Each structure stands twice: as structure tokens, then as C-alpha cells.
Amino acid sequence: MPYIKKICAALILLSAVLLNVGLSWAFEDGFGSAKKIYGEHLSVYCAPESDIAGLDRRLNIRTSDKVLARKSAKMADSPEKELSDSLDTLFLRVSDIMDMHLYSLQVNIKLCRDDAQLNSIYNNLFKASLGGRRSFYVFSFNTIYISIEGFSKEIIGHEMAHAIICHYFAVPPPVKIQEVLAMYVEHNLRRAGQ
Template identity: 25%
Template sequence: MVFLSVCPPAWGKQHFYTQRTAICYESADDLQEFDQKLRFMPPAHFLEIYFRQVEPAPTSSLGNLAAKIDGLLAAVCRLLRLRPQTFPRLHIILLKDGYQVQLRHRLFQPSPARPFLGYGHLLAFYESGHHTIFLSLADFHEGVLAHEMTHHLLCTAYQPPPPAQIQEAWASYVEAHLK
């Protein structure tokens, strides 16, 4: 399987699960950095419903991280006017920096004829075949994650998925209107 051969250093490490996502990370420090940089806070009514569904209700910061991630995904769904229940689990792989993200991207897009991305730094990208976001921790903010979540939702909600230009327009819209 291509996916396992592509990301052995990231995929085989530690995992953190929310109701709708699986986050793969190298160390607890990476997950803590991700939590600190994710400043999005879902509305109070979302948190009330979310924590009623989780047994037992989490008291640690990781419980809040799960709510922030799933809340962000719900906010993106709301902006796109999509129902979140119908989507497969989203995988998020946290990588050290944009160079590591670029290396993973080149494994999925090995053609040297893709100069528009360059060969150095890439904040994040979504790989639709495995429902996976590859994300640079060094460059992370919730706008980047919301942008890539938009690609995930559009690629899974519509068959065939919208063209890349349409997806980018929607992803930019979501990034600009995220609260």
C-alpha cells in the first residue's frame, strides 16, 4: 500500500483520536504545540453537545484539543453548508516543517514538471486518496487547517470532486470567513 510506504516516520508514531479525526504526531511536544497554535474555539453550544457525547467527559487539555479540532471541522462544514455526519475520518499528520511536508508531497506527486510548488517549503496539503492532511507545525495556524479541511470535505462530498480551481476558491472563502 502506497500510504504506509510514504510516511513511515510519521504514520508509525503516536495517534490522538477525536470523534472525526485521527492525528498522527512524533512526540507529546508536537501535540502540545499543535494545541497551543490552534486558537479556534467552537461556540459554547457546540462544546456542550460535544462533551455530552464523549464518555467520560475529558478534563485534560487533550479533551479541549479534540473539541477544537472537531469544532473547526464543524465550522468548515457550516460555511460550506454540508452535513458533517457523512464524511470519512480525516487523518492529520503533523510534520516538523514545510520542508518535511514538501518531501511527502513529492512522494504523491513525483513528476518534476510541477514547478508551481517549488522544491522547498510547503505549509500543508491534502491527499484525497487517503483522506489525509500533511501539516507543517512550524507554519501552522487554524486558517491553514481550515483550508485543507475544505479540500477534504469537497473531495468526499462530491463525486467527482470539484476542479482544483473551484476547491481553492472555496478554501480561500472558508479561510477568510472563519470565526
């Protein structure tokens, strides 16, 4: 009889683990067929028809910033490489602003075609409204979601700060503390862009 109880307990535990793993992989955000652009610290997922060169221009990363981040001063071979270099440069700049350096961190950025797609993903994940925001970071997926309308150095830097903070500490700090640091990064990036 005790043998049967142990087997039942083990089966229940195994079922719970398998159900939990299955649910974590069940979320489909619509980026399965997206174009993928890989950088040193970031992987960008976007619609195949996205204007990559236009996105890079919107970041407005200067050549001097790229040189300081040990990137090449000359133009990259493709718009995709140019965008990945700009985002890696921004990632290193955000790390410097917070003095939190995680050189091996790899973060996903999923670029939504519009605010409606971004809101839909947020609603599917959290069963809540995004409340007008144009980006958010999900620690469990290690992913930044952002709409094309919100694609700017300051907003992406803000979300990169959340990713760095969550991975820098053994236990991520409370969201309000993260938000203070992320707003500090955003403020510094805005001030540097003026």
C-alpha cells in the first residue's frame, strides 16, 4: 500500500511538472515566421517587410558611439548588420549608464507591426490592458516587445535596462525599483540626444 501511494505521488508530481512546461511553451506571439536579425547581445524579430534601414535611422546611434563600443566606424555590409550593431551599441551604453555589465547576456526584441499587435500580445500574456505604453519586457521569455511606433533609442534603452537589471541580480528587485532605474536610463539617453 505505501508503494502505491509513492507511485501516485510521483505521477502527480510528474504531471504537474509536464503541465507547467507545456504551458510555458504554449504561448504563441505570432513571430514564428518573423525575420530574425542576430547581434552580439540582441536578437531582433520583425516582419519580413520591415524597413530595417529606417529603424536604424530612428535609433540615431552616432558613429562615435559605435567606436566607443568597439564597433566598426564604417558602414556595415547590410542594413540588418547596421541595425544589430546599433542595438548592441545601445545595449552597452545602457550597461554603462547603470554600471551593470553583463557581456554574455542575450536578449530578444520582438518588433510588433503596430500598437494593436503589441496590446494583443500583452493582453494574451497578462489578461490586462497595456495602458498606452509602447513596449514591455517579459523576464520569463527574456524578451522585449515594442511597437514600430515606439521604436526609439530611449524606449528600447528603458526596456534593455529592465532586462539587464533582472539578470544582474540573483533575485530581481521589485518592479518599482526597476522602473526607477529604467527611467534614469531613459532620461540619460534623452539628455544625450539633445
